[in-house]
Amino acid sequence: MNKILMSGNHTAAEAAIRAGCRAYFGYPITPQNELGEYMAEHMRKIGGAFIQSESELAAINMVVGAAAAGVRAMTSSSSPGISLKQEGLSFLSGFELPAVIVNIMRGGPGMGNIAPAQGDYFQATRGGGHGDYRTPVIAPGSIQEIADMTFLAFDIADRYRTPVMLLADGMMGQIKEPVIFPDFIDPQTLPKKEWALTGRGGKESRYLASLILDSNKMEQHNWNLFKKYEAITANETRYESYHTEDADVIVVAYGTTARIAKGAINQLREEEGLSVGLIRPITLWPFPSEILYTLAKDVKKFIALEMSTGQMVEDVRLALDGRAQTLFYGRPGGIIPEPDEFAHVIRDAVKS
Secondary structure (H helix, E strand, O other): OOOEEEEHHHHHHHHHHHOOOOEEEEOOOOOOHHHHHHHHHHHHHHOOEEEEOOOHHHHHHHHHHHHHOOOOEEEEEOHHHHHHOHHHHHHHHHHOOOEEEEEEEOOOOOOOOOOOOOOOHHHHHOOOOOOOOOOOEEOOOOHHHHHHHHHHHHHHHHHHOOEEEEEEEHHHHHOEEEEOOOOOOOHHHOOOOOOOOOOOOOOOOOOOOOOOOOHHHHHHHHHHHHHHHHHHHHHHOOEEEEOOOOOOEEEEOOHHHHHHHHHHHHHHHHHHOOOEEEEEEOEEEOOOHHHHHHHOOOOOEEEEEEOOOOOHHHHHHHHHOOOOEEEEEEOOOOOOOOHHHHHHHHHHHHHO
16 A cells, blocks of 8 residues: 555545545634645545535534434534534534544634644543533544544444544644555445434434433433443543553653654653653543553653643543642643653653
């Protein structure tokens, strides 16, 4: 199979098409515009639907409609645009509809800037919208992973009838790396969605509802969703373990930050002989809490590194449950840390 040099934004778009996505709705915002542009050019070639909507609110509600009809549907945006889509995410969850949402994060809050950041972690992993629901969140660490995990996102969405978010920062969206794409999926070969609203055609009437006025039924619906989220946690939690077998200190980082942290860890191990490891959460929700809790039996110091003022660090503390010390170092607002910077922070932690 041939490798293709592509940006993260173009990779996510091409992977979605190959994964059977046939409906894309979006509204322009930097630094993910190239994703929508790619969809505009290529979706029509495969008979798919592309609409540049009048707003982010319109885009996410178009996704709701397409998903209800059983189509693999997707939208993408960046931080402020994702904020506008939150009500739609809650509706997708309430209706139990599969869809993929891509967030290429920028600096914030507010309009912020167009530089890479990781300040949307709380929004992504806590649901963001109203009500009792969770959204699986996948954080790729390379352009190859963007390709592979876009396929994974659509599969998880269909398997559990849930929206799934692919979360990356602006650097991951813009950089180019060689990538090998999985094979094309013909949407006709995907498992049939018996629940989809495809017209009556002599069948019994079907409907999808998230407006449930009977409180007892609403409670049961919430518990049914809760059981689904338990199954997702049990079956879909993913992480990378790097040099943790002999580590005295373990770094926890995701996405671009984890790439930089790896450089710092390699430098400290090779040049200074320091025993440092990394846990890279691949699913931010469900968060890989169990591995951190297990490692804390022997490792007593963990460092959360983020391009934010500290959000994932709260999940690290929850996972460790007081068994180990949790340190934090962050650079918010679009600042990209250097490996030497992380090496300094890690070195101080090891020697303190």
